[in-house]
Amino acid sequence: MEDVADQAELPSFSKKRKYRTKNQSERPRKGPTPTRKSERLARRMVLMTSVLLTQRKKIGVGEQFQAEIPDWTGPPSDAELSWYRNDPNTSKMLGSRTWPPEGYVVQTNIVVAGQGRPESCNCPYPGNFYCRLHHINTARDRLRSEIGQVFKEWKFDLMGEQVSEMWSIEEQLKFAALEQLVPVFENKSFWAVAAKHFASKTRVDLVQYYLNVFLMRRVSNQCRLSLLEIDSDEDEAEEEEDEDQSDGSNSSQRPQDVQEVKKIF
Known part of the structure; x- marks a missing residue:
């Protein structure tokens, strides 16, 4: 196995590569380029194989790299369980249990579990x-x-619609208008623009609202539309590309509704 190495071949520090400068005359000249497509493909395959073999990371084998799992000797005894629970490394690695509490008996209803929603409400x-x-x-x-x-x-x-309670109505309307206005801001991502207009909100707050509230509302609205009225993000992007190719309009020319949305900011 060429990609397996022991501890001696994997030093604990990284060595800097030394590059030697060579004159242009000292560099070997490339051979003639093959004219046939099959020959060019074969040459590329050889180059790709050599690159993969030289740049492939080796897998370390030994006690410093793999975990040593003891053999199964049967269920643990009470003394072993007590030692495991009182071991400080157990809580350090696994954390403290939050649910169910100590001494709490969880009751499982097999009849209700997996039954699903009834047809009549x-x-x-x-x-x-x-x-x-x-x-x-x-x-x-x-x-x-x-x-x-x-x-x-x-x-x-x-999680869910409850996230909207931390946003005012004005902020929700501004977020929706800003999402429609993103294509106007060239070379800028939506999150960069949103962080600028919502200085009091963190990146986590913006992502939580987008995934739990804004995106779910958009999907639910589209599900209530007919097949001919559904309009998704991909359809809008394709329509804009078709319009740009057909009439040659540049990015500075925007519909009137987008110009009205810009007044909010």
Whole structure:
């Protein structure tokens, strides 16, 4: 195995490569380029193989590189379990258990688990858009009451539509308008522009709102449209490319609605 090395072949420090300067006359001249396509492909394959063999990282073998797993001798005894639980390295590597608490017996309902949602709904909004929100909020409240403080420790309060409660209506409208205006800012990513206009929000806040609220609202709106009315990001990008190629319009010419959106900023 050429890609396997022992500890002696893998030094603990990195050595700087020494480059020797050569004159142009000393460098070997390249041979004639093959004219046939098959010959050129064969030559490229040889070059690629040589590069892979020289630049391939070697895999270290030994006690310094692989974990030593002891042989299975059966279930651990009470003394071994006590030693494992009291070992400080156990909590250091695995962390402290947050759920379930010590002495808590978790009850599993096999009948309800995997049953799924019933076909008929008795909520105040059966078959409506708010029916989904009602059941999500009900399940969220039930989960919060069952696990208690762990609900926040596991960041469940920062998931889903609840993230919108940390944003004002003005900020949500500004975020939506800014997302439509991103193609106007040339050579700039959306997150760079958003961080500039939302100075009080961190990068994590922006990503959480985009994935949990903004993107989910867009998908839900498109799901309620007919097949002919659905408009996705990819369709918009393709339409813009077709328009630029057909009429030769430059990036400075934008529709009137985008110019109106720019007034917000």
